[in-house]
Structure formats: structure tokens, C-alpha cells
Amino acid sequence: MNVLIKKGAEASIYLRDWHGRKVIFKKRHPKRYRIPELDKTIQIQRTKHEPQMMNKAKRAGVPTPIIFLVDLKEATIIMEFVEGKQIKQVLNSLTSEERINLCRQIGRLVGKLHKNSIIHGDLTTSNMILTPYGNIVFIDFGLSELSVELEARGVDLHLMKRALASTHYKYADECFSAIIDGYREIMGDENTRNILDKIREIEKRGRYVAER
């Protein structure tokens, strides 16, 4: 078995049999538009960085796929195949109550990441998988970083908000406020208030906002 499940912008994701296991091969593509020196640096940096951050996330109590092998030369990571569906695929078909519960759960997980200095860097509903057991597994830590800065946390959640607005515009507001509720459970009132202020500041900074 060797199925291309996704040709993403950054990498291709293959589903393969590997020593009797169903695994995910994540192979970063060389980007022909970048000069080789720059491309190589970015590729190695991201291939190395991603599994390290996934391990940190696990220690923080946020489910991520198990890493089996990392091959820097080939810019490939071999990891567990997580059964389930992307949140992006399920979110619009849920009842309002289910949707809010799910978003709260997402918010708690993001809170756990942030509490442990992990910034995901690409929090979209395509990068979260809902397993048949109702767990949410976070994937694609390719752009993640370590930071405790309010700024980094703000940008992380701002991205989430933007992703919701562009893909789930009908429910974007209720989803985001449920995410914030879950986030507050982990990060506490004061931190959450500061983050929300930061998000507003980032939105204003993002060139043109009516309220500015």
C-alpha cells in the first residue's frame, strides 16, 4: 500500500504499510521556486523541529501521532496513522451543542500547548483530527515554535480565528468563543483576558480594521 492522501503546500502525506503497520510518510518537497541553499535550510530545520515539538505536545497532554522515524536527508518523517476525520470535515455537520463541545475541547488543548510554551503555528481545522473515540489529535507541527510570549500566543489564536472565519464563516463566532471558553479553563481568566486584548491588537495591526 502506498496512497497519496494529501499533497499539501509543504509536504506530501502518504499512507503506507511499514513493517506491518499502517503509517504516515510525511515527505517535504523541495520547492523549486526557492534557491537550493535556502530551501535545504528550511527543509532540514522543519523536518527536525516537527517531531521534537510533537513530543513536547504529548508531554503537555495534547495527543499527537507517534513518531517512528525521522530521516533528515530525505526530509521524511514516519509516524502513526491516526484514524478519524479532520475537524474541518465534521464541524459544519454537527449540531450546535456538539459543535460547541468540540470547540471547547479544542480550546482546552490549545491552552495546554500554550501553558507548556508550545506555539502550534498553524492552528486550522484541517490540522486537527477527531478520532472515532472522540479524542482530538493535533497534527502538522511544521510551523510550531517554543515561546511564552503573549505575542506568539496571540498570533497562534488569531490564526485559529482567521481559519474559522474563512472556512466556517457561518459558525466562526460561536466556535471561536467556545474555543476561548476551553482555553480559559486551562490558562485562567487573567491570561485569557490578556490574550484576547492581544488578538484585538493584532487584528488592528493587520493593516485595515474599521474600529481603529
Added chain:
Amino acid sequence: MRKVQEGYCLGIESTADDFGVGITSFDGEILANVNDAYIPEKGGIHPREASRHHATVADKVIAEAFKKAGIKPKEISVVAFSQGPGLGPCLRVGATAARALASYLNKPLVGVNHCLAHIEIGKIVSGARDPVTLYVSGGNTIVAAFEAKRYRIFGETLDIAVGNCLDVFAREAGLRPRANKPLGAIVEEIARKGKTFIPLPYTVKGMDLSFSGLLTAAINLLHEGKYSLEDVCFSFQEVAFSMLTEVTERALAHTEKPEVLLTGGVAANKRLQKMLKIMAEEHDAHFCVVPKEYATDNGAMIAWTGVLCYKHGMNIPIERSFVRLKWRLDEVEVPWVEL
């Protein structure tokens, strides 16, 4: 003899350093596109000085547009103007001229979103139907695509625009714009001679970008004096444009649109064009670049978008036609796009 038309729209653009007037027919024929740019003696655009320039040239540019189009003012059916986003003093000059014309001719007035106009003129001149647009200029860095009634912003700069970043860098390097050669074009020329890549901060956050760190680091390299200007320009361009291409690629992969449209002042850069073309082809998307005349700020884009707005009842009374300095692209509903 020109065929009988439903009407004509005159559009005024004055968001920044350009004062432009365009006239288009209701079916999208561009009859005139006249522009007069404010060129600062030194430094960047001074909003008040730019607005003075606009006020001085406004009547001349409008008259020339009528002459070029070969029509009389009374043949105009709609007056459109760039209502925002942009520099307040500059926007107000265009708005004032448009209000005066509309009220004198007794014609409807339409306020057009500047970013939206870039996309619409880009589509009509390049033939793109449903693109992911990368709009890069001195004031804007936006990746947008149509989704549910609006052009949604998939990525944008979190701080300064890429064109601004290039300009400030170029001025720090002591470069001066020449006739018909903006700073970006001069950096491009010098970068072509660069050979050695010097690592610089590459800041992509999801689909958003940040250029301020790159700018600081590049300026520091200049002052260190260890590297040739050619190599610094080359590395600077490679990093900035790779970042832009990466976020455009993300938006393209996410939306699965059939086209990539490059527009804005920075669209003239051949290296950026090449990167995006390579990227688009890898995704089986068609790459379109808007010709310079319609990629930089221009009046024709306002006129054409004015037509689209007017046909959908989006004209505004003069007393509510105040300028909107921070008007976001994704605030505007676009009823004319049908997919």
C-alpha cells in the same frame, strides 16, 4: 464608429502617491487610464505633500482622461472613486473631485474598495476567473480568494507591506528612484548580480507574514559592510519572495482554485513572477500576472469596479461618501461573482 454602449464610468484613484483617472464602458472596455505620480524629493510618501500634488494635478488629469476616451463629461453615467484603504489626505482629494463631478453632472456616485479594484481589474485584463490573488504593493500584502460572497483574506502581513520593506531597505542602501524606475526595480536590477546567499529571517506564521525582522536584519547586513550590496539585495529578495510564494501556495492548496493572479506594484518584479509561476504550475494552476499599467494604482481599476458596484445598486449618497482609511477587502460583499 464605436458601438453603442450602455454607459461609461469615470474612476478616480488617489489612495497614495498616484493620482489616476480611468474611464471604462459598462462592458469593461478601458477607454482611458491617465496617471500622475507624486515623486518625493527625498524619503517616502509624505501624505500631506502627496495630497497637495493630487489637488494640483486633478483637473488636468481628469481633462486628459476625457480627451483620451474621446467622450464628453455629460456622457458619463457613473462617477467612482477609491474610498479606501489609503492615506487620509490623499483619499480626500480623490473623493472631493469625485463628489464635485457627480454633483455637477448629476450622476450617481460609487465608493470603491481599492484592494477589490486591484483584483477586479486584474481579472478582466488577464482573463482569470476565480484566482487566488497575491496583491503586493507599498501599502498592501494580501493573499485573497473568493469564498461565499466575498474575497476572503487568507494571508496578510502582520506588520509592514513587502513593498514598504523593499523601499525602506533600498533607501537605507542609499539607492534613489530614477525616472520610470521605482526603488523596487533598482533593487531587482542589483539583485540579479548577486551570487552568494546570506541567511536572513524567514517569517511565515501559518498564512500570515512578517517583514519587519527581515528588514532590520537586512539593514544590519548593509551596515556591517561585510557583504556586497549585490549579495544583500539578492538574499533579501530571495527570502521575501519565497515567503510570499509559500503563503500563496498554502492558500492555493487550501482553496484548490484554478488560477494564481499576481498584482500590485511589486508584481512587476521578474523574480517574484518566476517563483509564483513555478509554484502555480506544480499545482496545475494557471499563473496570470497583471500588466504594469493595471497592476500599479490606476484609475481604470476604480472605473471598472465602479461599473460592477453600480450595476448592483452599490452607489452611495454624497453625504455618506466619507473616506474609509482602514477599509478591509473582506468587509465588502461582491454580488457579481458567480461561480
